[in-house]
Amino acid sequence: MIGLVFVSHSRLIADGLCQLADQMASGAVKMASAGGLLDEERYTLGTDTLRIVDAIERVWSEDGVLLLVDMGSAVLSAEMALELLPDEKRSRCTISNAPLVEGAIVAALHAGMGGTLAEVNAAAEEALHARKVDRMVGGVKRET
Amino acid sequence: MAQEITLGQLRNWLILYADRIIAEEEQLTRLDTAIGDADHGVNMRRGMEKVRERLLDPENHYADVGTLFRSVAMTLISAVGGAAGPLYGTFFLRAATSPNSGSRVDLSQFTRMLRFGLDGLQQRGKAYVDDKTMVDAIQPAVEAMEAALASQQSWAVALAAAKQAARLGMEHTIEIRANKGRASYLGDRSIGHQDPGATSAYLLFETAVAALSTSAPLKVNGQEPAAASPRSVPTQAGKQKNTD
Numbered sequence: 001m002i003g004l005v006f007v008s009h010s011r012l013i014a015d016g017l018c019q020l021a022d023q024m025a026s027g028a029v030k031m032a033s034a035g036g037l038l039d040e041e042r043y044t045l046g047t048d049t050l051r052i053v054d055a056i057e058r059v060w061s062e063d064g065v066l067l068l069v070d071m072g073s074a075v076l077s078a079e080m081a082l083e084l085l086p087d088e089k090r091s092r093c094t095i096s097n098a099p100l101v102e103g104a105i106v107a108a109l110h111a112g113m114g115g116t117l118a119e120v121n122a123a124a125e126e127a128l129h130a131r132k133v134d135r136m137v138g139g140v141k142r143e144t
Numbered sequence: 145m146a147q148e149i150t151l152g153q154l155r156n157w158l159i160l161y162a163d164r165i166i167a168e169e170e171q172l173t174r175l176d177t178a179i180g181d182a183d184h185g186v187n188m189r190r191g192m193e194k195v196r197e198r199l200l201d202p203e204n205h206y207a208d209v210g211t212l213f214r215s216v217a218m219t220l221i222s223a224v225g226g227a228a229g230p231l232y233g234t235f236f237l238r239a240a241t242s243p244n245s246g247s248r249v250d251l252s253q254f255t256r257m258l259r260f261g262l263d264g265l266q267q268r269g270k271a272y273v274d275d276k277t278m279v280d281a282i283q284p285a286v287e288a289m290e291a292a293l294a295s296q297q298s299w300a301v302a303l304a305a306a307k308q309a310a311r312l313g314m315e316h317t318i319e320i321r322a323n324k325g326r327a328s329y330l331g332d333r334s335i336g337h338q339d340p341g342a343t344s345a346y347l348l349f350e351t352a353v354a355a356l357s358t359s360a361p362l363k364v365n366g367q368e369p370a371a372a373s374p375r376s377v378p379t380q381a382g383k384q385k386n387t388d
Contacts, residue, residue, distance in 0.1 A: 037225040039190060039225070044225065045183075045225070046183075046187065046224075046225025046226060046229075047225065047226075047229070048221075048222050048225065048229075049221040049222060049229065049230055049233065050218075050221065050222040051222075072226075072227055072325065072326065073225070073226045073227035073228075073229065073230065076227050076229075076230040076231065076268060076269070077221070077229065077230050079230070079268065080221055080230040080233060080234060080268065083234075
């Protein structure tokens with residue numbers, strides 16, 4: 001089963017996602033958070049490449065690891081983290097284009113069902129297109 | 145024989161750079177407040193304080209230039225926090241992998257290190273000249289070094305040319321719109337502001353002139369940089385922390 005890593009500038013967001021996604025997957029999927037930056041023993045906003053590497057190691061299996069990231073330096077730090085991994089591990093890690101929150105939930109569900117790295121990522125990236133509300137046009141609910 | 149600079153001089157350069165960044169924190173924050181998320185100053189200061197601490201620690205010995213640069217890179221990628229962490233981290237990490245770097249480097253090797261760093265930086269950030277990023281200062285500086293090398297100039301001439309090119313590149317970022325990072329969301333409103341990343345990158349070359357132009361080290365025994373006194377390193381007034 002693949003592992004999941006959540007990367008956010010905010011420690012609270014990444015940790016909260018672990019809690020949320022873990023509940024969705026009924027505790028069946030290995031997941032780790034790498035959120036925020038430790039500055040003089042207190043957390044501040046930011047991303048830390050070495051903590052991402054550590055998170056990957058914690059959930060690592062031969063099936064691979066999917067990384068879900070927020071934006072900006074989270075992407076750069078995740079890419080850098082992959083560069084620091086040995087080749088055989090790097091080739092089994094994917095940084096997803098999925099939106100962080102929706103993607104994490106979908107990924108946890110699909111990982112729990114035994115999806116491969118590519119399958120779980122494809123499902124998570126689909127979440128980019130998920131519609132949440134149907135807009136009212138002229139007071140009439142639109143079809144579809 | 146080509147003039148070489150020592151590991152000790154390179155170490156001094158990096159300490160001097162850290163001092164400059166720490167001293168310029170407010171200025172970098174001011175620039176990043178205008179077009180970014182106001183974190184470049186604090187992020188770079190935090191990273192460079194760690195670099196400084198590590199380089200001044202007498203316990204740390206650096207066998208060669210690659211080890212020295214790798215140490216700086218690893219410190220930056222874990223301590224900076226913003227995009228500058230992986231970007232500067234990649235710059236130093238790739239520079240560290242440049243061939244022929246031992247405990248001394250000649251101008252050709254040093255220039256190639258900077259070229260490796262620049263190429264890595266561009267791979268990581270996918271930024272080109274005129275995107276209003278660090279690349280706008282670093283690329284012209286590296287090209288100036290390469291041109292100076294090709295015409296067999298001295299270290300002093302090459303570094304002065306690099307500094308000048310980096311300064312012009314940095315100043316040019318005022319006139320252009322940002323295509324990368326948070327500033328790119330501002331579109332044309334990013335015009336008229338100097339890029340904070342190009343500014344911190346320019347300081348790399350400004351301090352290189354001071355630290356590397358002479359083949360005579362600044363009172364530091366280049367063979368044994370770790371044994372050198374931290375106090376011989378010039379610092380910005382009042383910013384030096386007592387780390388020993």
